[in-house]
Amino acid sequence: MFSRDNWREIFETIQKNKLRTFLSGFTVALGILIFVVLFGFGNGLINTFDMFFRDDAQNLIVLFPGQTTKPYKGYKSGRRIEFDNSDLEDIKKNFPLFLEYISPRISRNGLVKYKNQSNNYSTRAVAPSHQYAEKTIMMKGRYLNSIDINKKTKHAVIGRLVEIDLFGNEDSMGKYIDIAGSVFKVIGVYQDDGGDDEERRIYIPYTTRQLIEKNTDKIDQIITAFKPELGYNGAIAFERSLRDFLKEKKYINPEDQNGIFIRNIAEGLKQTQQLARVLQIIVSFVAFGTIIAGIIGISNIMVFVVKERTKELGIRKALGATPKAVIGTILLESVFITAISGIIGMFIGIAILSSLDKKLEDFFITNPYIDMPVAIFATIVLIIFGAIAGYIPAKRAARIKPIVALRDE
Numbered sequence: 510m511f512s513r514d515n516w517r518e519i520f521e522t523i524q525k526n527k528l529r530t531f532l533s534g535f536t537v538a539l540g541i542l543i544f545v546v547l548f549g550f551g552n553g554l555i556n557t558f559d560m561f562f563r564d565d566a567q568n569l570i571v572l573f574p575g576q577t578t579k580p581y582k583g584y585k586s587g588r589r590i591e592f593d594n595s596d597l598e599d600i601k602k603n604f605p606l607f608l609e610y611i612s613p614r615i616s617r618n619g620l621v622k623y624k625n626q627s628n629n630y631s632t633r634a635v636a637p638s639h640q641y642a643e644k645t646i647m648m649k650g651r652y653l654n655s656i657d658i659n660k661k662t663k664h665a666v667i668g669r670l671v672e673i674d675l676f677g678n679e680d681s682m683g684k685y686i687d688i689a690g691s692v693f694k695v696i697g698v699y700q701d702d703g704g705d706d707e708e709r710r711i712y713i714p715y716t717t718r719q720l721i722e723k724n725t726d727k728i729d730q731i732i733t734a735f736k737p738e739l740g741y742n743g744a745i746a747f748e749r750s751l752r753d754f755l756k757e758k759k760y761i762n763p764e765d766q767n768g769i770f771i772r773n774i775a776e777g778l779k780q781t782q783q784l785a786r787v788l789q790i791i792v793s794f795v796a797f798g799t800i801i802a803g804i805i806g807i808s809n810i811m812v813f814v815v816k817e818r819t820k821e822l823g824i825r826k827a828l829g830a831t832p833k834a835v836i837g838t839i840l841l842e843s844v845f846i847t848a849i850s851g852i853i854g855m856f857i858g859i860a861i862l863s864s865l866d867k868k869l870e871d872f873f874i875t876n877p878y879i880d881m882p883v884a885i886f887a888t889i890v891l892i893i894f895g896a897i898a899g900y901i902p903a904k905r906a907a908r909i910k911p912i913v914a915l916r917d918e
Contacts, residue, residue, distance in 0.1 A: 523846070529813075533846050537891060538854030540799050544887050545858025545879050547796035553869065553877030554788050566642050566774070568609065570748050572731040572755070573770040581762035590759050590768055594719075594726040600733065603754060607747040609736045610638035613715045613728035619689030621711065623675040630671060632688060632711045634718030642732050643701065645712075650682050650697030657714040664717075665693035668708035669700045688713070691721055735775075744775040800891055808898040815839060815902035823909065832907035836900065843899025844892060851888040851895075859884060 523530045574590040597611055615634035620627055633639070640652045648669060657664050665686065672681045681695045693713060701707035719725050735747045748771055753763070761768035825835055862877045869877065 523842070530846060534850035534853075537847050537850035537895060538857070540802060540804075541851050541854035541884075541888055541891060542858040542861075543799040544796040545855055545884050546861055546877075547792050547799070548883065548887075549858070549862040549877035549879045550869075550874050551788065551790075551792035551796075552879065553874035554792070555786065556875040556877075557870070557873045566644060566734060568734050568737050568744070569642055569774040570733045570735060570744070570751065571772040571774075572733070572751065573772070574729075575767045575770050577761055577765055577768045579762040579765045581765070582760050584760050590761065592728045592731055594728065596731060596755070596758070597728075599758065600731070600751070600754075604747065604750065607735050607739065607743070607750070609734040610641060611734070612636040612639040612642060612732045614639065614730040614732055615715055615718045615728055616730075617689070617718070620687075621671070621675065621689075622687040623681075623684065626675045626677075628671075628674050630709055630711055632713060632718075634713050634715040636715060638734075639712070639732065642734060643703075643707070645699045645701060648698045648700050649680075650695070652697055652699070653712060653714055658716050661716045661720050662714060663691065663693045664696045664714065666697040666699055666712040667695055668710050669698060670705060670708040671711060672698050674709075741775055744773060748773045748776075800887060804891065804894040804898065808901075812902045815899075815905075826907075832904075835907045836903045839903035840896060840899050843903075844896045847892045847895030851891050855884050855888045 572592070574592050576590065577584070577586050577588045580586050592613070594613075597613060600611055601608060612635050617632045617634070618629060619632060621630045621632075635653070636658060637653050637655060639645075645652065645666075647666075650666070652666055653664065656662070665688065667675075667681065667686075675681070675686065676684070681698060684695050685692050686695060687693075688711065699708075699712075715728065719727070733747075733751070735744050739747065752769060752771055755761075755769050756763055756765075759768065826832075859879065859881075862879060865874075865877055867875060869875070
């Protein structure tokens with residue numbers, strides 16, 4: 510344990526050499542600050558990529574009909590593929606171990622009117638389970654249910670901004686709106702974290718849409734949700750099985766890539782997260798480079814410090830100071846300056862990240878942050894290397910004979 514005299518001497522040395530102390534501390538603080546900020550930016554990139562998928566459920570596989578490009582079993586190429594209600598039932602029947610829920614989607618755009626107000630909105634005809642796929646949050650009333658599907662009711666669930674546009678301050682619940690010439694009763698109002706576009710949509714039963722369109726059974730898309738416990742590999746297997754099943758049912762050549770299109774959210778999410786992590790690794794590499802630069806800076810300054818104090822060290826040894834005492838004094842000073850500066854740099858970096866919040870969203874950096882254990886670890890690493898940076902030249906100086914040290918210019 511070091512005595513009070515040692516600490517008094519250290520503070521006196523710091524007071525006498527303010528510029529040297531400032532340069533040493535500034536190098537350390539800047540290195541930690543840059544590391545914290547860059548590492549936080551890496552986490553901000555991951556947050557941005559995650560937000561692209563946060564609006565919808567992440568266990569979705571969406572099926573889109575396409576157009577064949579190859580003949581198969583007597584069918585010519587160029588055939589337009591169509592989905593219908595039987596596809597929903599067949600998927601339910603053949604994939605019970607994979608499937609959590611399924612919903613069709615029929616999208617249309619049309620003029621929607623209420624009294625003297627009107628606007629064009631996107632209307633989606635769906636099943637009740639579509640609420641889970643879109644993570645729709647009900648503000649008023651209810652979502653579509655099985656009764657709406659079976660009875661083909663003219664019920665509509667409107668977005669928060671649709672209500673504001675058409676009804677103003679009036680409550681929309683129970684009111685009737687004209688959707689492209691058909692009258693629907695508003696049974697619910699929802700909000701969606703996906704943004705304004707998501708909240709300017711209207712949901713109606715898919716069976717009602719089919720009834721309006723001359724009692725057809727055609728659907729635009731099929732949204733399936735696989736059981737989360739299947740994981741990524743299970744999702745890929747489910748996707749492959751769905752593709753093979755529908756190609757066989759629709760008489761599509763197995764080698765034809767355009768007959769059916771499939772969007773697997775799990776696969777896209779994994780690829781995006783991998784890209785974000787690669788970017789974070791690159792940013793972290795640059796951040797660690799600043800740590801190394803800081804270490805080099807500390808080493809250079811400590812070599813200069815010890816060189817400057819060579820004559821002083823010679824006097825100490827001539828008065829009976831042991832090499833261990835000489836090294837200890839310099840080492841304690843080095844660790845003290847490095848620790849204080851590192852902690853200051855760490856907290857300034859964290860404060861900068863906290864102040865940024867969502868200000869860098871245009872640069873794809875959202876809520877940048879750094880875990881406190883990571884910041885502390887980086888600071889400790891720099892402190893350790895700061896100690897080593899002081900120890901090596903101090904040990905070399907402690908070996909110099911007093912007479913040689915006193916002659917040093």
